[in-house]
Amino acid sequence: MLLSGELGPGDRLPTERELSTRFWMSRNCVREAVRTLSSMGVLESRVGAGTYVTDLQPQVLLDGSSFVLELLRHRNVWEVMETRRVLDALAASKAAGRITAEQLSELRELMATMDSALDLDERIAADLAFHRLIADAGGNQVLAAVLRTVAGGTTAARKRRGLTDAHAMERMHAEHLLIYRALERGDADLAATAAAAHVAGVEAWLLDTDDSPADQ
The missing domain is CATH 1.20.120.530 (GntR ligand-binding domain-like)
Known part of the structure; x- marks a missing residue:
């Protein structure tokens, strides 16, 4: 979704359930993938608002x-x-x-x-x-x-x-x-x-x- 351009900087990530259904993955796998991308500065979690794509600045x-x-x-x-x-x-x-x-x-x-x-x-x-x-x-x-x-x-x-x-x-x-x-x-x-x-x-x-x- 990120590589294809479907999601860009500032976009909200679909819910775990939606991602799990779309990619035929367990919710645990989805959660781990989101955690990994967050640690890389690609995604950020906002309390009560969901997970969003960061501004994807090169330095970050x-x-x-x-x-x-x-x-x-x-x-x-x-x-x-x-x-x-x-x-x-x-x-x-x-x-x-x-x-x-x-x-x-x-x-x-x-x-x-x-x-x-x-x-x-x-x-x-x-x-x-x-x-x-x-x-x-x-x-x-x-x-x-x-x-x-x-x-x-x-x-x-x-x-x-x-x-x-x-x-x-x-x-x-x-x-x-x-x-x-x-x-x-x-x-x-x-x-x-x-x-x-x-x-x-x-x-x-x-x-x-x-x-x-x-x-x-």
């Missing part, structure tokens, strides 16, 4: 995958970083032709926050927001949602680098500035290259550390 549907990414991060941080590098480059490329003056102003504010923040967690939060804003500016909600999930799996590496690399802030500022200038000029190729190089810098740092990637 992908929230559950963040746990999977966290597991993968511990097993193979390299593949997570490689995925982020590819997605960041694509997001920056798409944003170059679409980003607004207001969004560029927000990027400048986030860069200023990263430069002035004394707390590492605050700096990382601004860094994540910087990249989220670029992804959102590209206009592809699915890409932005996937990138947000993948980027969350690299937070530990960012924090470790911030604690151990004395030049991390200086490099990050220069790399963010290059990305910003490419976006300001509307240069998609330069924006993609700068974004990829930014993530590659973290990968290079991981290669130089003595710890095993699986421990990052």
Whole structure:
């Protein structure tokens, strides 16, 4: 019903009895299916009103995958970083032709926050927001949602680098500035290259550390 388009965002799901009759399933099976889809963010139960299809926003549907990414991060941080590098480059490329003056102003504010923040967690939060804003500016909600999930799996590496690399802030500022200038000029190729190089810098740092990637 969902895949065929019979039900869409905000629509009310038929009752358990109706679904059981239509699909020749026991009501227990129907109940379990509804419970599973609810845990995935596809359905939501409203007390006294029934069960409804959610707005099916990509980020909501992908929230559950963040746990999977966290597991993968511990097993193979390299593949997570490689995925982020590819997605960041694509997001920056798409944003170059679409980003607004207001969004560029927000990027400048986030860069200023990263430069002035004394707390590492605050700096990382601004860094994540910087990249989220670029992804959102590209206009592809699915890409932005996937990138947000993948980027969350690299937070530990960012924090470790911030604690151990004395030049991390200086490099990050220069790399963010290059990305910003490419976006300001509307240069998609330069924006993609700068974004990829930014993530590659973290990968290079991981290669130089003595710890095993699986421990990052």
